[in-house]
Amino acid sequence: MAPWQTLKRKIAGARNYSAAELMLVPVCLALLAISRLAMAVLPFGALLALAGRRAGTVDAASSPPGTDSRQDRLARCVGRALRATASLVPWRADCLPQAIAACLLLRAYRIPYRMTIGLEPGQRTHAATSMHAHAWVEAGRRVITGGPVDPMLRPAVRVLSRRAYHNQM
Numbered sequence: 001m002a003p004w005q006t007l008k009r010k011i012a013g014a015r016n017y018s019a020a021e022l023m024l025v026p027v028c029l030a031l032l033a034i035s036r037l038a039m040a041v042l043p044f045g046a047l048l049a050l051a052g053r054r055a056g057t058v059d060a061a062s063s064p065p066g067t068d069s070r071q072d073r074l075a076r077c078v079g080r081a082l083r084a085t086a087s088l089v090p091w092r093a094d095c096l097p098q099a100i101a102a103c104l105l106l107r108a109y110r111i112p113y114r115m116t117i118g119l120e121p122g123q124r125t126h127a128a129t130s131m132h133a134h135a136w137v138e139a140g141r142r143v144i145t146g147g148p149v150d151p152m153l154r155p156a157v158r159v160l161s162r163r164a165y166h167n168q169m
Contacts, residue, residue, distance in 0.1 A: 013084075017080065017081070017084060018077065020077050021077050021080050021081045021084070022081075024077065024078065024081035024082075024085075024105075025081055025084065025085050027081075027105065028081050028082050028084075028085035028086075028101060028105070029085050029088075029089065031082075031100075031101035031104050031105060032082070032085060032086060032089055032091075032093045032097055032098070032101050033089075033091075034101070034104075035093075035096075035097040035098075035100040035101045035104075036091050036092065036093065036097045038050060038100065039096065039097060039100075047096075047100065048157065048159050050100060050103075050104070051099070051100050051103040051104075051115050051159045052103055052107070052113070052115065052159040052160050052161050052162055053159065053160055053161075053162050054157065054158070054159055054160075055114075055158040055159065055160055064112075064113070064114040064138035064139065064140060064141070065112030065113065065114060065139070065140070065160070065161065066112070066140055067111060067112060067139050067140030067142075071109075071110075071111045071112070071139065071140070072139070072140050072142060074109050074111055075106060075109075075111050075113075075139035075140065075142055075144055076142060076144075078102060078105050078106060078109065078111075078144060079102065079142070079143075079144035079145055082098050082101055082102055082105070082144070082145055083098070083145065086098050095134050095135040095136065095145070095146045096117075096135045098135075098137075098145040098146065099115050099117075099135040099136060099137045099145050099146055100115075101145075102115075102137040102144045102145045103115050103137060103159065103161075106137070106139060106144070106161065107161060107162065111139050111161070112139065112140075112160075112161045112163075113137055113138065113139045113144065113160070113161045114137070114138050114139075114158060114159070114160055114161075115135065115136070115137045115158070115159040115160075116135070116136055116137075116138070116149075116155050116157070116158050116159075117133055117134070117135045117155070117156055117157040117158075118133065118134050118135075118136075118149070118150075118153030118154055118155050118156060119132065119133050119153065119154050119156045120132040120133075120152065120153065120154070121152060121154055133153075133156070134146060134149070134150065134153055136149050
């Protein structure tokens with residue numbers, strides 16, 4: 001398929017998104033670029049700090065923070081806009097850049113979240129090279145980015161929203 005046909009198909013697909021989701025595309029584009037740049041220049045610990053506060057232990061954050069109905073609608077909108085935008089960019093925007101961008105955007109909307117980085121069983125937390133890992137973000141009962149999550153992944157790192165934003169309008 002020619003590049004212009006692919007672009008035409010993606011533009012036609014915009015009809016499947018709400019106005020709110022489409023308005024988030026430029027913001028998502030900027031945040032995905034910032035996330036990708038941060039991955040290239042920052043150490044892993046600084047990336048985690050950018051995303052939020054690291055949970056003391058993986059078990060300490062065993063369930064994602066709850067959301068009210070307004071926060072749930074916004075979180076869904078953020079996830080759809082991020083996934084759509086990630087499919088358009090010419091750089092690598094897989095699970096980790098999307099997760100970091102989601103954390104930044106959810107924080108801006110004051111929506112509590114939990115980012116998890118999971119490893120395949122048998123992997124060590126700090127394996128040096130080809131680590132088989134996956135990152136995902138949850139808000140309430142919704143997986144915002146990185147879903148569906150493979151149940152075989154073992155959570156290795158969890159990052160939480162810096163503050164609880166429950167019932168604040």
